[in-house]
Amino acid sequence: MSRKLERIRDVAIEGNPALALTELETILAADPGDVEALRLKGNILEMRALNRAQYTADKLLRSRDYVAARACYESILAIDKDNTLALIDMGDHFRNLGALEQALGYYEQAIDRLSKGRCSWSRREEMVEAFGQAIELYRQLGKESDVVRLMTQRRRLVHRMRSRRNRDLSRRSSAERGRH
Numbered sequence: 001m002s003r004k005l006e007r008i009r010d011v012a013i014e015g016n017p018a019l020a021l022t023e024l025e026t027i028l029a030a031d032p033g034d035v036e037a038l039r040l041k042g043n044i045l046e047m048r049a050l051n052r053a054q055y056t057a058d059k060l061l062r063s064r065d066y067v068a069a070r071a072c073y074e075s076i077l078a079i080d081k082d083n084t085l086a087l088i089d090m091g092d093h094f095r096n097l098g099a100l101e102q103a104l105g106y107y108e109q110a111i112d113r114l115s116k117g118r119c120s121w122s123r124r125e126e127m128v129e130a131f132g133q134a135i136e137l138y139r140q141l142g143k144e145s146d147v148v149r150l151m152t153q154r155r156r157l158v159h160r161m162r163s164r165r166n167r168d169l170s171r172r173s174s175a176e177r178g179r180h
Contacts, residue, residue: 005040012044020044035076039085042072046093057098069093084110084126091133100137107134111150115157127157 001009004027012020021044027037049066053059060066070093076086091106110130114123131154138146 001036005036009040017044017048033079035079038072038076042069042089045069060097082113084113088130104134104137
């Protein structure tokens, strides 16, 4: 995330989401396909809606901010169907509405993309969130076989990520020794 977007995020977190959204609209007017700005806009809209609705699904369904947040995530997925952050956001979005099966569908898509792609250690937080949310929902639904499946899949992915990171560190270390 760019420094400008980090600053806008901080403005929203500090209690001024309206100003943050105004600044994001300026960025998006210049580049409607700015995926990071769209995601931040969706996150801020969703945060504002959740604060107002006090997490009741009925109020969320009537919230323009909540609907607009979903539109931001859908726009990102129209640009990049493999955007795991937007898939996770959609999962969170539907989980907050109580639509657990829909939420699981998005978390599973994110997990699928993370598992099939070149998943590096830098994407660890995405992996932790996607797997964690899905495992929690499967537990709530009493689907223990899915919990076990995802825990096994997560363990394998973490092992793969650690192996890749260790290989990369080893190569860098060898290259540095070769220069000296």
